[in-house]
Amino acid sequence: MNFCCRLLMVQSMVLWTLLYSGIVGAQNVDATIKICAACHGDDGNSQAPGIPKLAGRDPNYIVRELKDFSAGKRKSDIMAPVIAGVDPNQFKDLAVYFGKQVPSSDKITDPKAAANGKKVYLDGDEEKGLPACAGCHEPSGAGNSRFPRLAGQHKEYLVSQLNKFKSDFHTNDSARLMRETTKRMSDAQINDVSEYLSGL
Ligand code: HEC
Numbered sequence: 054m055n056f057c058c059r060l061l062m063v064q065s066m067v068l069w070t071l072l073y074s075g076i077v078g079a080q081n082v083d084a085t086i087k088i089c090a091a092c093h094g095d096d097g098n099s100q101a102p103g104i105p106k107l108a109g110r111d112p113n114y115i116v117r118e119l120k121d122f123s124a125g126k127r128k129s130d131i132m133a134p135v136i137a138g139v140d141p142n143q144f145k146d147l148a149v150y151f152g153k154q155v156p157s158s159d160k161i162t163d164p165k166a167a168a169n170g171k172k173v174y175l176d177g178d179e180e181k182g183l184p185a186c187a188g189c190h191e192p193s194g195a196g197n198s199r200f201p202r203l204a205g206q207h208k209e210y211l212v213s214q215l216n217k218f219k220s221d222f223h224t225n226d227s228a229r230l231m232r233e234t235t236k237r238m239s240d241a242q243i244n245d246v247s248e249y250l251s252g253l
């Protein structure tokens with residue numbers, strides 16, 4: 054085989070690989086969504102209280118968390134092995150799919166705790182130097198691309214995340230924003246604000 058022929062062959066192989074991975078990649082996003090949906094729900098509203106709802110979350114936030122799981126910057130024994138099997142080129146499509154789903158709310162079971170939690174959420178606690186959550190996460194809890202949506206999230210998941218920041222288990226919050234915030238919170242405040250948010 055002369056040089057010219059070999060070059061053509063290599064070129065067509067490269068082209069084929071690109072085309073093939075493009076097609077396979079496109080099919081895989083749907084397959085990957087099914088894997089995620091097994092835990093997070095088809096409509097992004099997980100039924101399990103310890104697994105977060107993704108519906109209505111800003112896609113930029115979802116991509117950031119997926120990158121953090123993938124790089125080991127956000128520790129999770131459950132998400133780490135899952136994300137290790139996902140092509141990072143799919144992160145954006147996954148985030149857009151789950152982000153555009155309609156978020157649901159949970160039922161408040163302790164109205165008194167929710168009322169206390171509402172005060173913490175909107176006003177913070179001046180004595181403890183606790184800033185109002187609403188200042189970052191929006192008064193409605195809807196969040197934005199920098200600060201995640203909290204409205205309607207499962208209470209159990211919220212309590213666990215707040216404790217993971219408080220104990221420095223999570224270290225992927227830029228400028229320690231959540232680590233500093235949660236260190237100023239009592240267990241009761243963590244419980245009450247989570248009760249309030251789950252019902253929004
Ligand atoms: C076996 C169950 C399971 C599967 C499958 C799974 N997840 Fe998760 N996911 C979890 C759990 C549990 C957490 C909470 C981790 C923690 O404690 O920080 C989580 C957290 C997340 C978060 C962070 C949410 C937030 O509010 O900060 C995102 C984003 C996410 N998963 C996306 C995905 C995507 C995309 C897929 C599919 C590629 C997927 N997950 C597959 C269980 C799962």
Ligand code: HEC
Pocket residue numbers: 105117173174184185186187188189190199200201202203211214215225226227230231234238246
């Ligand atoms: C100064 C801004 C700021 C304030 C004030 C703040 N947060 Fe956050 N919060 C953040 C940022 C930034 C993140 C995202 C960290 C990351 O990138 O994973 C976050 C993440 C969270 C998460 C994790 C969400 C998830 O889906 O896993 C919870 C829960 C949370 N905040 C609750 C609260 C509560 C409750 C308060 C009030 C007591 C509060 N935050 C106050 C900036 C703030």
